[in-house]
Amino acid sequence: MRGIEKRAFLLGAVLILLLLSGGCFLFAPPEPPTDVSASDGEYVDHVLVRWSAARRASRYEVFRATEEDGDYEKIGETPALRFTDETASPNVLYWYRVRACNQFGCSAFSPADSGFRYGQKPPAPPQNVQASDGTYTDRIRITWSPSLGATHYEIHRSDIPGADYIRIAQTSATFYEDREIVRGRVYWYRVKACNPDGCSDPSEPDSGSAALQLPGAPQNVQASDGTYSDRVRITWSAVSGAARYEVWRALTREGEYELLRNVTATSYDDTQVTAGTVYWY
Numbered sequence: 001m002r003g004i005e006k007r008a009f010l011l012g013a014v015l016i017l018l019l020l021s022g023g024c025f026l027f028a029p030p031e032p033p034t035d036v037s038a039s040d041g042e043y044v045d046h047v048l049v050r051w052s053a054a055r056r057a058s059r060y061e062v063f064r065a066t067e068e069d070g071d072y073e074k075i076g077e078t079p080a081l082r083f084t085d086e087t088a089s090p091n092v093l094y095w096y097r098v099r100a101c102n103q104f105g106c107s108a109f110s111p112a113d114s115g116f117r118y119g120q121k122p123p124a125p126p127q128n129v130q131a132s133d134g135t136y137t138d139r140i141r142i143t144w145s146p147s148l149g150a151t152h153y154e155i156h157r158s159d160i161p162g163a164d165y166i167r168i169a170q171t172s173a174t175f176y177e178d179r180e181i182v183r184g185r186v187y188w189y190r191v192k193a194c195n196p197d198g199c200s201d202p203s204e205p206d207s208g209s210a211a212l213q214l215p216g217a218p219q220n221v222q223a224s225d226g227t228y229s230d231r232v233r234i235t236w237s238a239v240s241g242a243a244r245y246e247v248w249r250a251l252t253r254e255g256e257y258e259l260l261r262n263v264t265a266t267s268y269d270d271t272q273v274t275a276g277t278v279y280w281y
Contacts (some may be wrong), residue, residue, distance in 0.1 A: 013221075029105035030057040035096045038115025045110040047085040047115045049096045054107060057100035064088075068095045068112050077101075108168045122198035123147040126191045131208025134243045137183060140208040145194035147200065154199060160204065161188050184212045207213020215242040216253045217267075223281045234281045236268045 019248045033051040042048070061107040063072035072095075072173055076083055088094055093116045126144040133142065142155060152172045156165035165188075169176050181187060187211045190202040218236040229234065234247060247268045248257040257280075261268060273279065 009042065010156075014279065019125050022117060027104055029121045030054040030100035030102055031059070032107040033060060033100050033110045036096060036098050036113045036120060036278075038094070038096045038167045039117075040112045041118040042120050044062055044090070044120070045086065047088045047094065047096075047117050048082060049085060049098070049115065051098050051110065053081055054100035056102050057107075058102045059100075061099050061106065063099075063109065064095045065095045065097075065112075066092070068114070070095070072109075080178050083158070085117075088117050091118055091121070092116060109216060120195070120208075121192035121195040122200050123150040123195055124156045125200040126150075126193050126203045129189065129191050129203045131187070131189045131206045132210075133208055134211035134246060137211050137214050139177045139179045140181055140187060140189075140210055141175060142189050142191070144191050144203065145199055146174050148208045149195050150200075151195045152192035154194060156192065156202060158188045158190075159185070161207070165190055165202070175262045178208075181210050183210045185209060189230070211241070211243075215239045215244075218242075218245060221281065223279070228269060229275065230281075234268045234270065238266050242281065253280050255280070 031054050033054045035050075035052040037050050039048040051060070054060075054261070059077055059079045060081075060083070061077045062075055062085070064075045064085065065072040075085060075087065085096075093114055095112045095114050097112050099109050100107045126147050126149050128143075128145040130143050134142040144153070152170055153174070155166050155171070155176045155178070157168045157178065158165045168178065168180070172235045178187070178189075186207050188205045188207050190205045192199040192202055194200070216239055218239050220235075220237040222235050224233045236245070244262050244264050245266070246262055247260045247270070248258050249270065250257040260270060260272075270279070270281075
């Protein structure tokens with residue numbers, strides 16, 4: 001056998017041996033992708049699925065299920081190492097698997113990873129709902145703390161605790177004055193916080209009423225003059241029909257008075273004082 005023919009023969013034999021001894025990997029599907037990860041609430045309009053490259057892959061197919069061991073459905077394919085799932089519903093947990101493909105077929109599935117897209121939710125129920133108790137004769141004032149993300153509030157009222165509540169108003173403020181009332185009757189109020197995505201559960205209820213008649217001004221108001229070293233004691237006569245008393249204080253007789261406390265007794269000890277300073281009540 002001549003030299004050129006001999007070398008060609010040997011080269012062909014080597015190629016055949018390579019193919020028979022594992023060289024056939026050149027014509028096989030890729031290995032499964034690794035490091036598959038899906039975003040967890042990072043985006044409001046999609047879930048981002050990423051993975052590491054698989055050898056010999058020319059494209060990747062992405063599958064999705066609602067349970068890790070559930071039925072996976074193909075949702076797309078891409079030549080890149082990431083896929084944007086824009087069909088995911090907000091606040092729903094999905095599981096993703098990926099397989100690598102080329103002209104000879106596709107790999108087995110990768111391990112699964114879960115992910116979800118963040119969706120806006122209704123606000124939390126309002127806190128500190130309070131309805132006035134006899135403060136006014138012509139209305140009941142309901143107040144509450146603001147709820148994060150709320151654009152408006154719904155006020156619901158019931159004549160009987162535990163009975164059905166009826167929505168009576170909507171407001172963007174954190175208070176409401178109910179004038180459609182009967183004086184002396186007790187009403188129960190709950191408030192819902194709302195935004196374009198819905199309304200919260202109702203707040204804890206609070207009762208309120210309008211006074212049949214406003215009480216008169218307290219008489220015989222007296223403040224102690226140096227009797228105590230750590231306080232000023234204020235006393236007054238009881239007022240018929242009064243449910244509570246407001247104690248106000250100023251540094252001068254005609255000065256600006258600030259509200260110190262609401263009390264139900266006919267005395268109050270003001271301990272937020274400085275020795276030697278004269279206060280007016």
